[in-house]
Amino acid sequence: MSQNGKLYLIPTPIGNLEDITLRAIRILKEADIILAEDTRTSAPLLKHFGIEKKVYAHHQHNEHQSSNEIVRLLKEGKNIALISDAGTPAISDPGFFLVREALKHELTVECLPGPTAFVPALVNSGFPTDRFCFEGFLPLKKGRQTRYKQLATEERTIILYESPHRFVKTLEEMATYFGRERQISVSRELTKLFEETVRGTVEEIKAYFENHPAKGEFVICIAGYSSKAAAIEPEN
Helix, strand or coil: CCCCCEEEECCECCCCHHHCCHHHHHHHHHCCEEEECCHHHHHHHHHHCCCCCCEEECCCCCHHHHHHHHHHHHHCCCCEEEECCCECCCCCCCCHHHHHHHHHCCCEEEECCCCCCHHHHHHHHCCCCCCEEEEEECCCCCCHHHHHHHHCCCCCEEEEEECCCCHHHHHHHHHHHHCCCCEEEEEECCCCCCCEEEEEEHHHHHHHHHCCCCCCCEEEEECCCCHHHHHCCCCC
16 A cells, blocks of 8 residues: 655745745655646746746635545655745635645645745734734625624734735725724735835825835735724814
């Protein structure tokens, strides 16, 4: 009976290619199969590090179907590496379902440490890092208002992801549910040439990006709710 293979989750750079680890490169070279969220996005990365092998797509639209086949290959002894377009698989990216299926079949899963966008954004924010609430992308429609209401009184630092085309609208929603004076920190283009972090109130950040193009993926860190601050009424 052949020994089972191992499923590796490999974090990839969120911008700067130097952020990949030596271990990640080694495992990608040694793996029997590489799974990628978008093979077109991953191709330049793999080529840059001299990794030449067939890459198969594993994304949110096919992960339920492909996971059964991947589990079968793992049971045949294949070592499989999963990468996403950027960052750590399963963190606001495909991977969770596959990991759960592999564990159901008592297969070995190993996640390497590496790039994740919310960590540098959180540390750069200046908000408390000992306790925080990671929300990733909020629901686009159904449940979005409910989630905002739940988070409005969250006392821990809150972390959200947002795309550039929805960013300004999200700031408007935050002004409604968190208040215009809530302190936030916005990071974009992390590790890239035009990396930027802007800090201030929701109102101040909104004004800033009304005059600066909202380009790149955004990480929004929001100061936790303070009942003392909320009790202070503005002077007339």
